[in-house]
Amino acid sequence: MQTPKERSLGPAGWAVYLGCSWTWCIGMFLPALLIRDLGLSGYVVFAVPNVVGAAAMGWVLRSPESSRRLVEQHRGAAVLFSKVTVLFHEFWLAWLLAWALFTQGWSIWVALGVGATTIAVLSVGLLARGFRGIQFQALATWTVSAALLVTLVVTESVSPNPQDTLQSVPFSTDVLWLLPASVFGFLFCPYLDLTFHRARLSSTTSGESRFVFGMGFGVFFFSMIVLTVLYAGPISALTDRDPATVASVGYWVAAFIALHMFTQFMFTTSVHRKELERKTKTFLGKYTWFEFCSFMAFAFGLFCGLRPDLPTSITSQLDMTSGEIVYRSFLTFYGLIFPTYVYLNVWDIRKRSLRRQTRRSLQVTVAAIVLASPFFFMGFFVRDERFIPAGVAILLAAKLFTGRDDQQAPTAQPA
Numbered sequence: 049m050q051t052p053k054e055r056s057l058g059p060a061g062w063a064v065y066l067g068c069s070w071t072w073c074i075g076m077f078l079p080a081l082l083i084r085d086l087g088l089s090g091y092v093v094f095a096v097p098n099v100v101g102a103a104a105m106g107w108v109l110r111s112p113e114s115s116r117r118l119v120e121q122h123r124g125a126a127v128l129f130s131k132v133t134v135l136f137h138e139f140w141l142a143w144l145l146a147w148a149l150f151t152q153g154w155s156i157w158v159a160l161g162v163g164a165t166t167i168a169v170l171s172v173g174l175l176a177r178g179f180r181g182i183q184f185q186a187l188a189t190w191t192v193s194a195a196l197l198v199t200l201v202v203t204e205s206v207s208p209n210p211q212d213t214l215q216s217v218p219f220s221t222d223v224l225w226l227l228p229a230s231v232f233g234f235l236f237c238p239y240l241d242l243t244f245h246r247a248r249l250s251s252t253t254s255g256e257s258r259f260v261f262g263m264g265f266g267v268f269f270f271s272m273i274v275l276t277v278l279y280a281g282p283i284s285a286l287t288d289r290d291p292a293t294v295a296s297v298g299y300w301v302a303a304f305i306a307l308h309m310f311t312q313f314m315f316t317t318s319v320h321r322k323e324l325e326r327k328t329k330t331f332l333g334k335y336t337w338f339e340f341c342s343f344m345a346f347a348f349g350l351f352c353g354l355r356p357d358l359p360t361s362i363t364s365q366l367d368m369t370s371g372e373i374v375y376r377s378f379l380t381f382y383g384l385i386f387p388t389y390v391y392l393n394v395w396d397i398r399k400r401s402l403r404r405q406t407r408r409s410l411q412v413t414v415a416a417i418v419l420a421s422p423f424f425f426m427g428f429f430v431r432d433e434r435f436i437p438a439g440v441a442i443l444l445a446a447k448l449f450t451g452r453d454d455q456q457a458p459t460a461q462p463a
Contacts, residue, residue, distance in 0.1 A: 061183035062247045062260045067268025068186040069243040069319050070102055071193070071312045072133070073140035073375075074382065075273045080280040081372070085431065086226070087217030093230050095273050099265050101234030105244055106251070106261025114402065115248040118239065118394065121404055125389055129240040129381075130320040131338060136378040137317050138342050139349040143371040144309070146353020148302075179250070182319065189315045193272055196308045200278040205301050210278050225433035228440040229383055229424070236387035239394055242323035272312075279305050348374070366429055376428055384424050388417055388443050392450050409450040416446035 057064075075098070082090035109115045119126055200206055238244050247264070251257035283305075324338075349371070356369035363370055392413045393405040403409075423439030426432050 057180060057183045057187075059251065059256050059260050060263070061180070061187070062250055063263035064190055064268055065183050065186040065319075066102075066244065066247050066260065066264030067272065068189045068312060068315050070241075070265065070269050070316075071272045072316055073137050073313070074379070075269070076276055076309055076312060077140065077283065077375075078379070079273060079276045080283045083214060083217070083277070083280045084284045085217070086220060086223045088214040089219050089223040090217075090226070091214065091277060093223050093227050095270070097227075097230045097234040098273070099270050101231070101236075102238050102244075102269070103261045103265040104235070105238045105248065106257040106259075107254075109248050109257070110254050112249045112252065115245045118402055119242065119245050121402070122240070122394055125386070125393075126240045126242050126245075127324060129386055130242055130324055131341075132378070132381050133320050134317050135341055135345040136381075137313050139345040139352075139374060139378065141310075141313055142346040142349025143353045143375070144306075146350045147356070147371070148306070182322075185315055185318075189311045190268055190272075192311050193275060193308045196304050197271060197275045197278070199304065200275070200301070203301075206279055206282055210280070214277065222433040225427070225436050229427065229436045232391075232440050232443065233383040233387045236390035236394075237382050239390050240386055243319050246319075246323065275308070368429075373429070379428065380421075380424065383428070384420065384439075384443075385417055388420075388446075389413055391443065392416065392446055397447070406451065412446050412449045416443050 079091050079094055082094050086093075109118070247260055248257060251260050282302075352369070352371035352374055356371055357363050358370055362373065366373060368376075393409045394402065396403040420439040420442040423435040423442070427434075427436035427439065
């Protein structure tokens with residue numbers, strides 16, 4: 049990854065870029081699940097570590113060279129991060145489409161109209177080349193979402209209203225058990241995101257980096273997860289195992305919410321695809337393996353949307369639709385696998401420096417993930433959050449067994 053030299057819109061443009069590149073199918077959907085299960089406290093436990101952890105990267109990586117070195121030494125993990133992110137989005141989009149068009153009876157013309165509008169919005173970026181074009185795309189994408197935010201606040205056109213949704217579940221100590229996993233995941237995951245490194249490489253000074261990441265996540269991204277709260281009530285109908293459940297939302301508002309999700313989906317997946325290395329290995333002599341996996345993820349999402357009750361034995365036992373089970377399975381990458389890799393292989397926390405991945409640290413990483421997995425399963429699938437701290441404790445203790453690394457360069461002033 050080279051330092052970007054193309055003309056751009058400056059720090060403000062990179063701040064919008066970060067806000068949209070981090071507005072995932074997680075930020076646009078997971079808060080609705082947390083509000084459903086844990087109420088307002090569940091949303092707070094998600095939002096605060098998310099914003100603070102992502103923004104912190106602008107302070108922790110104090111020079112572009114630190115960012116470049118991290119990507120060079122952990123390129124494989126960063127590429128996997130982007131690939132899983134794209135596949136996650138494609139599954140999620142197909143799941144929503146199948147549910148909306150077939151289960152809820154939405155008109156195919158609405159879907160086509162939303163898709164055409166999405167393409168038109170993102171085409172704004174074609175008016176300029178390079179990173180300025182990408183930033184124009186980000187600005188157009190965020191403007192669509194911000195317009196929805198204002199519309200929902202002014203018209204109060206979603207039922208149940210946000211206040212009733214947030215207060216529908218009384219406070220439970222279960223949310224305190226969720227906190228360690230939320231902090232652990234959002235504190236370490238950002239360092240494998242190549243779009244974050246793209247923005248950090250473009251910030252030549254520490255002050256500029258802090259402005260970009262602070263504004264990007266404290267303002268632009270935060271407004272997007274506030275928007276999720278406004279439609280959390282209706283969108284939770286997707287997670288109901290009763291296919292007869294219909295979201296309590298107007299037709300045009302539903303189309304506007306779909307437009308918001310589609311534009312953010314297209315922007316996030318496009319910037320991650322841009323960062324991926326081109327592979328020559330193909331499937332059946334024509335398609336890359338990644339393209340084949342993309343097709344399978346989309347097809348599997350359609351299946352989960354059409355048959356939310358399959359397999360019946362599992363969906364009944366976990367009290368989730370098949371789509372939510374797969375959705376939560378993808379989340380394990382960001383709550384368990386990727387942050388554990390960063391914690392054990394990227395950072396020497398005691399010396400406040402970057403470290404190299406070693407054979408021993410990688411073995412410890414695999415062992416820690418395997419040992420912690422049952423506790424994360426009980427916490428996030430069985431939804432007995434009391435098991436989560438034990439799983440996080442295993443991951444933290446694994447640091448004692450990774451051994452020492454000979455790289456002495458501090459994060460602030462890499463050699």
